[in-house]
Amino acid sequence: MEALLSLIIGLLTACGIYLLLRARTFPVVLGLSLLSYAVNLFLFAMGRLAIGRAPIITPGAAGYTDPLPQALVLTAIVIGFAMTAFVIMLALKARAELGNDHVDGTHEPKKII
Amino acid sequence: MFGGCAQCICQVICRFCQTGDGRCHLFAFICVHLRLNVFSSMNHLVIAPVLVPLLTGIVLLLLRGLDLRWRRGLALVSVIGQIVLALLLTRAVADGTILVYALGHWPAPFGIVLAADRLAAWMLVTTAVLALFALAYACLGTDREGRHFHVLFQLQLFGLSGAFLTGDLFNLFVFFEVLLIASYGLLLHGGGRLRTRAGLHYVVINLAGSALFLIAAGIFYGVLGTLNLADLAVKVAAVRPENLPLVRAAGLLLFGVFALKAALVPLYLWLPAAYANTSAPVAALFAIMTKVGAYAILRVSTLVFGTGAGPAADLMADWLLPLALPTLALGMLGAAGSDRLRIQTAYLVLASVGTLLAAFGLGTAAGIGAGLWYLPHSCFAAAALFLLADLIARGRGDLADRLEPGPVMGRHWVLGVLFFLCAIAISGLPPLSGFIGKFLILRAALDPGLAAWVPRAVLAVVLVGGLLALMTLARGGSLLFYRATEQEFDPGAQTPPPSGAALGLVAGLLALGVAMTVWAGPLSDYTTAMARQLLQPSDYVQAVMGPNRTD
Numbered sequence: 011m012e013a014l015l016s017l018i019i020g021l022l023t024a025c026g027i028y029l030l031l032r033a034r035t036f037p038v039v040l041g042l043s044l045l046s047y048a049v050n051l052f053l054f055a056m057g058r059l060a061i062g063r064a065p066i067i068t069p070g071a072a073g074y075t076d077p078l079p080q081a082l083v084l085t086a087i088v089i090g091f092a093m094t095a096f097v098i099m100l101a102l103k104a105r106a107e108l109g110n111d112h113v114d115g116t117h118e119p120k121k122i123i
Numbered sequence: 124m125f126g127g128c129a130q131c132i133c134q135v136i137c138r139f140c141q142t143g144d145g146r147c148h149l150f151a152f153i154c155v156h157l158r159l160n161v162f163s164s165m166n167h168l169v170i171a172p173v174l175v176p177l178l179t180g181i182v183l184l185l186l187r188g189l190d191l192r193w194r195r196g197l198a199l200v201s202v203i204g205q206i207v208l209a210l211l212l213t214r215a216v217a218d219g220t221i222l223v224y225a226l227g228h229w230p231a232p233f234g235i236v237l238a239a240d241r242l243a244a245w246m247l248v249t250t251a252v253l254a255l256f257a258l259a260y261a262c263l264g265t266d267r268e269g270r271h272f273h274v275l276f277q278l279q280l281f282g283l284s285g286a287f288l289t290g291d292l293f294n295l296f297v298f299f300e301v302l303l304i305a306s307y308g309l310l311l312h313g314g315g316r317l318r319t320r321a322g323l324h325y326v327v328i329n330l331a332g333s334a335l336f337l338i339a340a341g342i343f344y345g346v347l348g349t350l351n352l353a354d355l356a357v358k359v360a361a362v363r364p365e366n367l368p369l370v371r372a373a374g375l376l377l378f379g380v381f382a383l384k385a386a387l388v389p390l391y392l393w394l395p396a397a398y399a400n401t402s403a404p405v406a407a408l409f410a411i412m413t414k415v416g417a418y419a420i421l422r423v424s425t426l427v428f429g430t431g432a433g434p435a436a437d438l439m440a441d442w443l444l445p446l447a448l449p450t451l452a453l454g455m456l457g458a459a460g461s462d463r464l465r466i467q468t469a470y471l472v473l474a475s476v477g478t479l480l481a482a483f484g485l486g487t488a489a490g491i492g493a494g495l496w497y498l499p500h501s502c503f504a505a506a507a508l509f510l511l512a513d514l515i516a517r518g519r520g521d522l523a524d525r526l527e528p529g530p531v532m533g534r535h536w537v538l539g540v541l542f543f544l545c546a547i548a549i550s551g552l553p554p555l556s557g558f559i560g561k562f563l564i565l566r567a568a569l570d571p572g573l574a575a576w577v578p579r580a581v582l583a584v585v586l587v588g589g590l591l592a593l594m595t596l597a598r599g600g601s602l603l604f605y606r607a608t609e610q611e612f613d614p615g616a617q618t619p620p621p622s623g624a625a626l627g628l629v630a631g632l633l634a635l636g637v638a639m640t641v642w643a644g645p646l647s648d649y650t651t652a653m654a655r656q657l658l659q660p661s662d663y664v665q666a667v668m669g670p671n672r673t674d
Contacts, residue, residue: 030327030331035323038327042327042330042331042334045331045334046334048334049334049337049338049341050337052337052338052341053337053340053341053344055345056341056342056344056345057345058345078344078350079341079344082293082340082341082344085293085297086337089297089300089333092304093300093304093330093333096304096307096326097326097327097330100307100311100319100322100323100326101323103311103314103319104319104320104323107314107315107316107319107320108316108319108320113323113324113327114320115316115320
């Protein structure tokens with residue numbers, strides 16, 4: 011199971027980075043989302059994968075999963091959700107201001123500042 | 124004192140209910156609990172610099188319908204309060220004690236701790252003082268250009284204070300995110316084409332950096348089982364050999380994230396556009412934002428990956444100096460090649476980061492102390508030049524801050540003198556603080572205990588960079604002031620001369636530099652003591668983890 015999860019995290023990261031480098035605002039937003047999925051899965055997996063263990067204190071439980079990575083992932087998800095909402099609005103504003111959806115505002119290479 | 128009073132009152136009240144039933148026991152339990160939690164020996168001064176801007180931001184958000192003058196007043200009072208708190212905290216830690224505040228009374232490493240040592244207090248004072256000047260300038264008109272400026276400003280200070288005070292790696296991530304999202308809002312405040320484009324680049328690269336931060340924090344937790352910085356210091360020193368590559372990878376990934384925040388080569392390309400195109404008070408406040416990255420590098424590299432960290436020792440220190448010197452060089456070259464004053468100032472901020480990290484990269488107490496002395500100077504000087512560039516841009520109409528001869532500005536005499544003083548401060552000429560900062564760094568680089576290439580490289584790059592900065596600023600001043608032409612008086616096109624208040628703020632920031640020069644001796648002794656405290660992480664670890672966990 012660890013191999014499958016590692017493969018998925020790697021695949022999500024690769025796709026996220028590829029989209030991030032696409033230089034158009036919507037693929038960039040998608041790339042950031044995929045990267046955040048990969049990172050959240052990675053954080054969750056840091057608590058070591060286990061099947062059937064209790065997450066909260068239960069009488070008669072055989073063992074517990076690590077609750078701290080779950081708290082970390084929740085925090086990361088919430089922060090990521092707010093950041094994604096913000097970057098989507100910023101991409102729309104950039105589309106309106108710059109006239110196209112290229113991240114540099116122009117398709118030709120040109121001085122940025 | 125408070126604890127004793129509360130206990131006294133509880134005992135008196137308890138004596139009145141002479142019955143032996145459960146109510147009295149419950150009341151006694153509550154009293155004891157109250158005494159423990161509210162009036163305990165934990166010094167609430169540590170969390171006050173974090174809470175005050177947060178509460179002010181919330182209050183300003185709830186009162187957003189209030190008249191702007193009241194909101195400005197509340198924001199200014201809050202920042203003055205933060206300066207007072209930071210100074211009180213400095214006085215409390217000046218003798219070397221490290222104040223630890225366990226949130227929720229959970230002991231480290233199970234809970235999140237805030238730890239205030241000399242470095243944290245120094246950064247808090249610098250931030251609060253800089254914020255006062257930036258906020259005062261913003262109250263002169265910039266805060267009207269968009270909505271929620273004051274809320275974002277207070278939340279930015281909340282994020283900065285928390286980042287400087289926290290002792291937990293994931294809490295550092297959370298505070299980084301808070302200060303980043305507030306900075307996105309502040310950077311984009313007022314809108315505009317160039318600002319939006321620069322803002323988009325800034326946001327995307329910082330979001331990618333946050334993802335890397337999480338990966339590094341995750342690796343630390345997965346391999347070592349803790350996220351508390353002091354506990355990480357203990358555990359990294361005792362890491363098993365098969366986990367060492369992972370720990371080193373995580374440490375360098377963390378260094379990469381902080382290098383992105385600090386705009387170290389090659390991760391600096393976002394800085395010139397972002398700082399040049401934003402509004403002036405925001406650019407002035409952002410002078411401290413790169414220093415957050417430098418602070419994080421210093422904290423993690425001395426505490427977790429210091430010289431006592433066994434096989435992972437000096438992990439970041441090996442990369443710091445070789446990357447800081449090119450940053451300084453590229454910053455100076457960029458400043459020389461820029462055609463607008465604000466871009467030039469942004470590149471000079473980059474160069475100041477390079478100088479700062481070169482001082483940190485020396486690794487000795489003298490070097491780190493010199494860097495810490497240089498840090499507030501570079502913040503105040505860069506902020507002064509950003510505010511001055513804004514005043515110059517407003518006074519020249521269409522030409523704005525382009526480095527071309529233009530019409531004579533209103534009050535050009537005062538602007539010229541202020542520009543002259545800023546140029547002296549930034550390029551490092553005596554008698555202002557830039558000279559003393561550079562002198563301290565160069566003297567620390569001449570330490571015989573360092574490798575042979577270090578003094579040669581540092582002296583060469585810093586001195587040639589200073590010469591380049593001097594030539595660049597002299598050329599800029601000459602184009603803007605000496606070669607300004609008297610044009611026909613046209614009442615329609617005349618922009619109002621800069622207000623006395625705005626000029627006073629720029630002069631105030633320069634006066635801070637003068638004050639740093641006058642008290643350079645005591646301040647540099649203090650920063651050297653700060654550096655020595657950092658290079659002895661066992662004090663910090665003992666203070667956070669308790670005296671029996673120093674193995």
